[in-house]
Amino acid sequence: MGVLRSPAVDQVALEERAAALGKRSIKKDAKVAGIRLAISMCDLTTLEGKDSPGKVRQLCAKALRPDPEDPSVPSVAAVCVYSDLVAAAKGALAGSDVKVASVSTAFPSGRSPLPVKLADVRRAVGAGADEIDMVIDRGAFLAGAYRRVSDEIAATKEACTRRNGPPVRLKVILETGELETYDNVRRASDLAIAAGADFIKTSTGKVSPAATPAVTLCMLEAIRDHWLATGVKVGMKPAGGIRTSKQALHYLVIVKETLGADWLTPDLFRFGASALLNDLLMQLRKERTGRYRSDEEFTKD
Amino acid sequence: MAKETSRSRAHPPGGVTPDFEGVWEYVPAPESTSHVRIEPRYGLFIGGRFVPAKSGKTFDTIEPATEQKLAEVAEAGEADVDAAVRAAERAYEKVWRRMPGKERGKYVYRLARMLQEKAREFAVLETRNGGKPIKESRDLDVPLAAAHFFYYAGWADKLDYAFPGRKARPLGVAGQVIPWNFPLLMAAWKVAPALAAGNTCVLKPAETTPLTALHLAKLVEEADLPPGVVNVVTGAGATGAALVSHPKVRKVAFTGSTEVGKRIQRALAGTGKRLTLELGGKAANIVFADAPIDQAVEGIVNGIYFNQGHVCCAGSRLLVEESVHDLVVRKLAHRIRTLRLGDPLDKNTDVGAINSKAQLEKIRELVDSGVADGAVLTQAPCRLPVKGFWFPPSFFTNVAQSMRIASEEIFGPVLAIQTFRTPEEAVEKANNTMYGLSAGVWTDKGSKIFHVSRKLRAGVVWANTYNKFDPTSPFGGYKESGFGREGGLHGLQAYLEPV
Numbered sequence: 001m002g003v004l005r006s007p008a009v010d011q012v013a014l015e016e017r018a019a020a021l022g023k024r025s026i027k028k029d030a031k032v033a034g035i036r037l038a039i040s041m042c043d044l045t046t047l048e049g050k051d052s053p054g055k056v057r058q059l060c061a062k063a064l065r066p067d068p069e070d071p072s073v074p075s076v077a078a079v080c081v082y083s084d085l086v087a088a089a090k091g092a093l094a095g096s097d098v099k100v101a102s103v104s105t106a107f108p109s110g111r112s113p114l115p116v117k118l119a120d121v122r123r124a125v126g127a128g129a130d131e132i133d134m135v136i137d138r139g140a141f142l143a144g145a146y147r148r149v150s151d152e153i154a155a156t157k158e159a160c161t162r163r164n165g166p167p168v169r170l171k172v173i174l175e176t177g178e179l180e181t182y183d184n185v186r187r188a189s190d191l192a193i194a195a196g197a198d199f200i201k202t203s204t205g206k207v208s209p210a211a212t213p214a215v216t217l218c219m220l221e222a223i224r225d226h227w228l229a230t231g232v233k234v235g236m237k238p239a240g241g242i243r244t245s246k247q248a249l250h251y252l253v254i255v256k257e258t259l260g261a262d263w264l265t266p267d268l269f270r271f272g273a274s275a276l277l278n279d280l281l282m283q284l285r286k287e288r289t290g291r292y293r294s295d296e297e298f299t300k301d
Numbered sequence: 302m303a304k305e306t307s308r309s310r311a312h313p314p315g316g317v318t319p320d321f322e323g324v325w326e327y328v329p330a331p332e333s334t335s336h337v338r339i340e341p342r343y344g345l346f347i348g349g350r351f352v353p354a355k356s357g358k359t360f361d362t363i364e365p366a367t368e369q370k371l372a373e374v375a376e377a378g379e380a381d382v383d384a385a386v387r388a389a390e391r392a393y394e395k396v397w398r399r400m401p402g403k404e405r406g407k408y409v410y411r412l413a414r415m416l417q418e419k420a421r422e423f424a425v426l427e428t429r430n431g432g433k434p435i436k437e438s439r440d441l442d443v444p445l446a447a448a449h450f451f452y453y454a455g456w457a458d459k460l461d462y463a464f465p466g467r468k469a470r471p472l473g474v475a476g477q478v479i480p481w482n483f484p485l486l487m488a489a490w491k492v493a494p495a496l497a498a499g500n501t502c503v504l505k506p507a508e509t510t511p512l513t514a515l516h517l518a519k520l521v522e523e524a525d526l527p528p529g530v531v532n533v534v535t536g537a538g539a540t541g542a543a544l545v546s547h548p549k550v551r552k553v554a555f556t557g558s559t560e561v562g563k564r565i566q567r568a569l570a571g572t573g574k575r576l577t578l579e580l581g582g583k584a585a586n587i588v589f590a591d592a593p594i595d596q597a598v599e600g601i602v603n604g605i606y607f608n609q610g611h612v613c614c615a616g617s618r619l620l621v622e623e624s625v626h627d628l629v630v631r632k633l634a635h636r637i638r639t640l641r642l643g644d645p646l647d648k649n650t651d652v653g654a655i656n657s658k659a660q661l662e663k664i665r666e667l668v669d670s671g672v673a674d675g676a677v678l679t680q681a682p683c684r685l686p687v688k689g690f691w692f693p694p695s696f697f698t699n700v701a702q703s704m705r706i707a708s709e710e711i712f713g714p715v716l717a718i719q720t721f722r723t724p725e726e727a728v729e730k731a732n733n734t735m736y737g738l739s740a741g742v743w744t745d746k747g748s749k750i751f752h753v754s755r756k757l758r759a760g761v762v763w764a765n766t767y768n769k770f771d772p773t774s775p776f777g778g779y780k781e782s783g784f785g786r787e788g789g790l791h792g793l794q795a796y797l798e799p800v
Contacts, residue, residue, distance in 0.1 A: 008745035010765050013596035023436060025330035025648040033325055221595045224319075228631070231317055252325065257639045260319030 060092035189222035210240025239272025349528025392529030406457030413450030432654030471499030473551035481507035577785025582738030585731035586616030664713035737779030
């Protein structure tokens with residue numbers, strides 16, 4: 001990696017643009033299509049200390065068939081768990097296209113020595129994870145140790161290689177809530193992309209603020225500049241704080257009008273969320289039947 | 302950051318191009334119009350009543366997006382204008398100038414509130430009659446018009462404290478002639494300070510867009526303003542000429558073309574009437590290499606494609622530092638593909654209809670001249686509706702300072718892009734125009750903003766933003782962009798004289 005020069009980001013204008021895209025009126029067929037797309041982009045997530053194999057298996061069942069009443073509803077993109085539960089998830093999802101993503105590298109704080117972080121990654125990869133969601137060392141980033149952050153990403157990328165079988169995709173979590181400024185977010189995005197990220201991701205979900213439309217737009221602009229310069233497509237995953245269909249559609253509008261149709265696919269855009277899926281299902285059913293249903297009709301797991 | 306190597310001005314967009322249409326499309330989302338009643342025929346609003354023109358003459362007003370007739374509007378002749386001015390004078394002498402400021406303020410506040418209550422009606426009317434996207438009339442024109450009434454209402458009982466050490470008094474009857482690009486907003490800019498300061502007024506809306514002014518007159522009627530305090534006379538140039546040259550008019554405020562502004566100033570020479578003119582512009586939007594580029598591109602888009610470029614302070618000349626020219630042009634070429642042109646009533650429309658056939662012809666003529674002069678034209682590949690007046694978002698590269706597209710006001714969605722190498726060159730090019738209404742500066746360096754904007758001969762300079770308006774902020778031009786300020790305390794001063 002050479003000298004990295006990131007363009008400046010203007011906070012006021014960036015937030016204004018992100019908010020303006022939230023004013024698109026998405027109704028009827030466009031709403032239904034958008035919700036179905038959003039469902040297919042969900043990384044259904046459980047990241048709690050009390051997670052168990054049983055809980056993960058339930059989540060996987062939901063991931064495969066989000067709405068048992070309506071088989072036309074697509075499966076979600078992936079299930080996202082801690083590395084020790086990858087095997088359980090993998091077993092429950094065997095034979096399907098639903099991926100297993102594992103958070104690792106001493107998620108969520110990233111405060112462990114590099115060998116420990118890499119051991120975490122190898123364990124998940126060894127258990128069959130399709131995707132690794134790593135966290136950057138925010139302390140190092142804010143201290144200006146960009147090389148160290150970059151080297152860690154590169155080392156993690158290397159730990160993601162699997163001799164036989166498809167490549168493991170690396171998502172790099174910037175934890176934008178801790179980086180605070182858009183200039184930092186932009187620099188971290190450029191740095192992660194240059195170091196080999198397949199996806200860049202806003203947040204762990206453990207820090208507030210998590211994903212916002214503006215921070216997502218800022219990261220999509222970094223992805224766009226990389227694409228324009230190299231032709232290489234990097235994915236984007238906003239995570240945390242996205243709970244409603246209206247929010248999800250706002251994000252899809254931002255993607256559509258920033259990067260276009262190429263990114264409107266689970267291969268390049270994901271939602272990291274747990275509560276979002278049920279609202280998407282509820283809105284979809286409402287569009288189909290014209291009525292809202294009790295949220296008790298949708299399984300919590 | 303994307304690296305740009307070869308300079309290929311003739312073919313700005315190169316390499317990958319985003320596909321903004323596939324996979325997921327929005328469906329039409331038209332604003333409902335059922336709550337807006339457009340009368341088949343509108344009279345003149347004189348002395349608190351709607352009356353036909355004495356000659357009985359009318360003209361049609363249309364919807365530029367469909368070319369369909371919306372209503373017939375009375376055409377005021379000299380006798381009608383005279384009646385309106387006399388009604389205004391009577392109201393001034395008998396009621397309005399004597400009324401305590403506190404009471405006057407209540408009426409202005411009432412207009413502000415009623416305008417807010419009927420915001421949707423006014424937004425739909427503005428969009429249908431003028432062609433501008435509903436999202437702009439809904440989010441900018443109408444709320445900002447109401448904000449002007451609110452702001453000036455607050456001054457009505459504080460005039461004695463507006464200018465420290467001096468008292469001020471109103472002027473009398475104000476003759477106000479407004480343009481077609483922001484019909485309601487311009488009416489608010491004129492009427493609100495006039496009323497708050499204790500003047501009465503006769504307003505002449507543009508020939509192509511009389512409807513919101515006439516509905517504002519209905520609001521004046523409903524708000525129970527004393528008859529004659531606000532009068533609205535509709536018509537074309539002759540009506541406006543009769544108004545500004547009427548001997549009982551004490552103050553003239555005009556917003557429109559430089560050509561007509563000059564004629565008005567000549568007509569008023571020696572009459573002692575007070576005059577403010579807000580005329581054309583050819584604003585430079587200056588983008589330095591260290592600017593937040595993606596946000597600057599948004600500012601360029603907002604600067605020139607907002608309201609189809611029918612904006613006197615539009616950023617119609619882009620001056621971009623040579624080292625980032627190709628990058629900015631490439632991003633702009635991509636960005637204009639996402640602009641949605643079409644039905645102005647659709648909530649997702651970004652670019653609406655050109656206001657009139659005459660304006661469309663003027664835009665076409667100037668664009669043709671640019672092509673003939675050797676500039677390179679890039680246009681958004683949008684499909685234009687068959688009926689109505691439309692022009693796609695466009696920009697020119699390879700533009701020389703001597704070309705007409707770089708010096709004349711196009712007043713359409715057409716940007717002329719030039720380059721500069723140093724800040725001095727940027728300032729020189731920005732100021733090398735007959736106009737001086739507005740400018741934009743984009744840089745991440747605060748000191749550069751102050752260094753450059755101090756040297757720009759423009760009434761408004763926006764830094765890292767564009768087309769931002771607020772009732773508390775004065776607005777107006779240098780040179781052939783006119784004189785006098787509207788908005789803020791300066792705008793109030795234009796309707797008062799010190800005693």
